[in-house]
Amino acid sequence: MSISIFYEDCLPGLSFDLGSTHVEKERVLSFAAAFDPQPFHLDAEAGKASILGGLSASGWHTASMVMRLLVDQLLIRSSCQGSPGVKSMKWLAPVYPGDTLHAAATVLDKRTLLTKPDLGIVTFELTAAKADGTKVMHQVIPILFKKKAAMEAQDGQ
Amino acid sequence: MSISIFYEDCLPGLSFDLGSTHVEKERVLSFAAAFDPQPFHLDAEAGKASILGGLSASGWHTASMVMRLLVDQLLIRSSCQGSPGVKSMKWLAPVYPGDTLHAAATVLDKRTLLTKPDLGIVTFELTAAKADGTKVMHQVIPILFKKKAAMEAQDGQ
Numbered sequence: 001m002s003i004s005i006f007y008e009d010c011l012p013g014l015s016f017d018l019g020s021t022h023v024e025k026e027r028v029l030s031f032a033a034a035f036d037p038q039p040f041h042l043d044a045e046a047g048k049a050s051i052l053g054g055l056s057a058s059g060w061h062t063a064s065m066v067m068r069l070l071v072d073q074l075l076i077r078s079s080c081q082g083s084p085g086v087k088s089m090k091w092l093a094p095v096y097p098g099d100t101l102h103a104a105a106t107v108l109d110k111r112t113l114l115t116k117p118d119l120g121i122v123t124f125e126l127t128a129a130k131a132d133g134t135k136v137m138h139q140v141i142p143i144l145f146k147k148k149a150a151m152e153a154q155d156g157q
Numbered sequence: 158m159s160i161s162i163f164y165e166d167c168l169p170g171l172s173f174d175l176g177s178t179h180v181e182k183e184r185v186l187s188f189a190a191a192f193d194p195q196p197f198h199l200d201a202e203a204g205k206a207s208i209l210g211g212l213s214a215s216g217w218h219t220a221s222m223v224m225r226l227l228v229d230q231l232l233i234r235s236s237c238q239g240s241p242g243v244k245s246m247k248w249l250a251p252v253y254p255g256d257t258l259h260a261a262a263t264v265l266d267k268r269t270l271l272t273k274p275d276l277g278i279v280t281f282e283l284t285a286a287k288a289d290g291t292k293v294m295h296q297v298i299p300i301l302f303k304k305k306a307a308m309e310a311q312d313g314q
Contacts (some may be wrong), residue, residue, distance in 0.1 A: 035221035037228055038237065051238050051276075051301070059240060060221045064192035067217050071194055080195065081208050083216060083248065085295075090242035119208075138242075144208070 005078035006148035007120035010107050018069040018103035023057060025097035031061040056094040062101070062137055063089065066128045069103045079146035081119060087140040095136050103128040108140065118150035162235035163305035164277035167264050175226040175260035180214060182254035188218040213251040219258070219294055220246065223285045226260045236303035238276060244297040252293050260285040265297065275307035 032041035036058035039046030047055035057065075095101065103126065110122045126139040189198035193215035196203030204212035214222075252258065260283065267279045283296040 031221075035225045037225075038232060038239075040239065051273075056239075058224075059242070060217070060224050064188075064217045064221070067215075068192045068194075075195060082195075082197065082213075085216070085245070085247035086243060087245060088243065089246070091240065116208075 003077060003079050003151070005074065005145075006151070007079065007110070007122065007145035008148050010110055010120075010122040010145065012107050012109050015104060015106040016074050018066070018073045018105055020100050020102045021065050021069055023065070023095055023097055023099045023101065025055075028055070028057045028061065028097050031064070032058050036060055052094040054094065054096055056096055059089075059091040059137075062091065062095050062128065063139070065101060066103045066126060066137060066139075070105060070126065074105060075143070079148070079151060081144040081146055083141060083143045084121075085142070087123070087142065088138075089140075090138045092135045092138060093130075095130075099136075100131045101128045101136060102131070112147075113144070118147055119144050120147060121145075160234060160236050160308070162231065162302075163308070164236065164267070164279065164302035165305050167267055167277075167279040167302065169264050169266050172261060172263040173231050175223070175230045175262055177257050177259045178222050178226055180222070180252055180254055180256045180258060182212075185212065185214045185218065185254050188221070189215050193217055209251040211251065211253050213253060216246075216248040216294075219248065219252050219285065220296070222258060223260045223283060223294060223296075227262060227283065231262060232300070236305070236308060238301040238303055240298060240300045241278075242299070244280070244299065245295075246297075247295040249292045249295060250287075252287075256293075257288045258285045258293060259288070269304075270301070275304055276301050277304055278302075 040050040040052050041058050044055045106125045108123045108125050113119045121142050123142045128137040129135045197207040197209050198215050201212045263282045265280045265282050270276045278299050278301055280299045285294040286292045
């Protein structure tokens with residue numbers, strides 16, 4: 001896929017609709033079995049008895065599902081070079097099988113990397129909500145992008 | 158499994174060795190295909206050409222692998238009730254297939270929840286490093302635990 005989003009294009013205030021993903025019970029269970037095998041992520045009764053109120057997706061699964069939307073709708077057609085981490089992540093409400101999550105990304109700020117001037121770091125606010133508007137996740141995540149100018153210079157060599 | 162770690166047992170300064178996990182290439186690829194299908198997580202050549210220096214695990218995969226260690230070595234025998242999110246997460250170095258990651262958790266602080274006095278929130282520092290000592294992840298994560306006193310009162314009802 002050709003690159004259409006560079007560091008230069010990520011202007012503070014710009015928002016990207018990341019679309020939706022459906023939360024499948026089978027995948028909630030397989031993610032939990034692999035990475036977060038706590039009873040309330042694996043068993044309906046244990047979920048009901050917990051403060052989550054029912055069988056719930058691992059927060060790491062929710063974050064991973066939203067990452068997939070971010071990649072499909074934005075990063076895959078960008079000059080993304082990865083991320084140094086997450087500034088903050090809040091799991092705001094339990095995510096249940098059958099939920100549909102809608103996500104969005106908004107540019108908060110950006111700056112050139114002093115150590116690697118061909119790269120810039122763009123900080124995004126990433127949000128996910130259910131169809132009824134219940135917010136389930138809030139993230140602030142810095143992501144590295146190559147500059148268009150740097151890639152054009154490389155191509156011209 | 159019976160519960161042996163309650164809110165009361167999580168004393169600031171206490172450290173838990175979370176053991177190790179081996180990073181399998183097949184799992185790096187399958188996680189990336191499901192949740193983070195960027196070229197440097199799926200293809201050796203694209204990895205080499207990127208600032209990651211080689212085919213690398215998604216940061217979300219690294220976080221999930223460390224979560225599995227945290228569950229197996231600590232949470233599964235605790236009164237854990239989930240987590241409200243992550244205060245910060247740093248991906249400090251690329252994780253490659255063939256790496257072995259060793260993780261540890263240290264209690265930073267703890268407090269009772271004002272809204273739910275049967276619960277307390279314990280903030281952990283979570284670290285992961287390769288066999289050669291290279292640090293790959295640093296997290297500060299608050300986790301909810303039921304109080305022993307509250308569970309004993311419940312059992313006695």
